[in-house]
Amino acid sequence: MRTRIAIKFHALLERHFPERRVFLRSDTDTRFIRLRPESQLLAFAGATAIVSWAIIATAILLMDSIGSGNFREQAKRDQRTYEARLNALSSERDKRAEEALAAQERFNSALAQISVMQSELLASEIRRTELETGIDVIQSTLRRTMKEREAARQEAMQLAEAMSDETVNETKDGALDDDGSGALNFLTAALEETAQERDKIIADAQDALIEADRMAEEIALMKDKNDQIFRQLEEAMTISVEPLDKMFRAAGMDTDNLLAQVRRGYSGQGGPLTPLTFSTRGEELSPDTLRANRLLKHMDDLNLYRIAAQKAPFAIPVKDAFRFTSGFGMRWGRMHKGTDFAASHGTPIYATADGVVTHATWQSGYGLMVKIQHEFGIETRYAHNSKIYVKKGQRVSRGDKIAAMGNTGRSTGTHLHYEIRVGGKAVNPMIYIKAARDVF
Incomplete structure (x- = not known):
């Protein structure tokens, strides 16, 4: 049975790969190499495998090159978009700062005008009283x-x-x-x-x-x-x-x-x-x-x-260019009790309201942290700093520089972790920041 199958297989190979002889002649002798169908099949399969591997490898390299180019282009586009957004945020921040300064000037001007009007009102009322008294005498x-x-x-x-x-x-x-x-x-x-x-x-x-x-x-x-x-x-x-x-x-x-x-x-x-x-x-x-x-x-x-x-902390602790990297709420299954501001290492951090410094040193996962106690039972926290410029017991005013942004404590990169606590309970800092947006 096996011999019959082998004979049929050999006949099939003979049909596609007939036996060939390669003669090698020299000056004194002539030799030949017989290429049997089985040997031709093996050589053909090997050559096919090598060519297929070369085609596949070339295709993979070409696709990888094309994909890498696309990834690089996409990365460049993302970077340009990010830079444009940063510039827009910076322009918006500068515009808000100018509006806040203008609002403050209008506020001071209104107070001055009110004071002048009040003086005129008092003088006018006194003059009217004197005139009424004069009329009575007359x-x-x-x-x-x-x-x-x-x-x-x-x-x-x-x-x-x-x-x-x-x-x-x-x-x-x-x-x-x-x-x-x-x-x-x-x-x-x-x-x-x-x-x-x-x-x-x-x-x-x-x-x-x-x-x-x-x-x-x-x-x-x-x-x-x-x-x-x-x-x-x-x-x-x-x-x-x-x-x-x-x-x-x-x-x-x-x-x-x-x-x-x-x-x-x-x-x-x-x-x-x-x-x-x-x-x-x-x-x-x-x-x-x-x-x-x-x-x-x-x-x-x-x-x-x-x-x-x-x-009250109606201000933003960072005045330089920054981006919000994490908000208040649940994050990775845990409660994130503040808002994160990312900027370059050493960016100045400012107090958001008048108050007294109650903590200005290392604290476990917060790293170098500053705590400020304000009126109305409000406390602000500034964590992961690289430097601290205030000390415990020091009284600070809104806009005073208190620290520099860093990556200390449990942190994945340079940023500021900013918290507001009312009566010891953490609240969303954006409530205060958004509330003051149309005033300052």
Whole structure:
């Protein structure tokens, strides 16, 4: 059976690979090499395998080269995109910084304008009070003058009647004695003096009426000016206070408790923000006085908000170019309690609010870390630093340089791990950063 199969296989090979002989001739001898079908098959298979391997290897190398080129091009495109995004973020950051500076300048300008308007309002109110008092004096003087004029008129009439009676008697007697002539001269002089005094009183009364009308017109103009000043102040308060109130509420802070806490820390009284009062007799305050006191309260709230904004972390700890690499929340099955800012090694890190440094050394996985305790139970943490520029117990202000970015502790690269804790509980720092975006 095996012999038969072998014979058939050999016949098949003979058909495709017939036996060949290769003659090798020399000068003295002739030899030949017989190439059997099996040998030809092996040589053909070997040659085919070598050619196939060469084709496959060449294809692999070509595909690898093409793929590497694509990868390099893709990497370059990604790098260009990343650089463009970094430039855009840097431009956006610079723009936000300029807007914050402009907003701060507008805020300071509004405060200066409010102070000037407040001084004008107080001076105007005092002047109006003085004018009202002057009008009351003029009116009382006018009434007294009218009474005196009436009395002088009656006295003149009596003197005229007496002189008339005396003239009749003199006519009947035919002559005047010395006493009668003296009395007549006295009466004539008194009558002339009374007439002059009457004319003077009438002229003074007319002048007083004209002055009263002028003062009344001046008071009306002053009231209109005061109303305009009030409206401008109220608009300025609305523009200044509402964004700050919105910022604190967006950060989840109770503004009433916030203002009360700041007010307790700054409880001194007196000066331009003391409530107005123009009466010491316990009388009810006028509508303008109540309106001015409401404005003064808004100004006081504005100052309190300004103080609170400096003491709460409404700022970004990195001012140079950076990128966010990890946000607040779950990461790799664990809670990430802060926000990561990546930048070059040694990038300055700044305090985001006024406060006192409570920690400025190494702490396990945080590496070199700075902790700052702020008002309202807020604490900020700055971790993985390469250097620390503050010490425990030191008081810092917003914008003070406190550390340099590094890669210490449990970290995979140079970055800042920034945390905000309220009452010991970690909160998302972006809440505060986004809340202040439209104000600073």
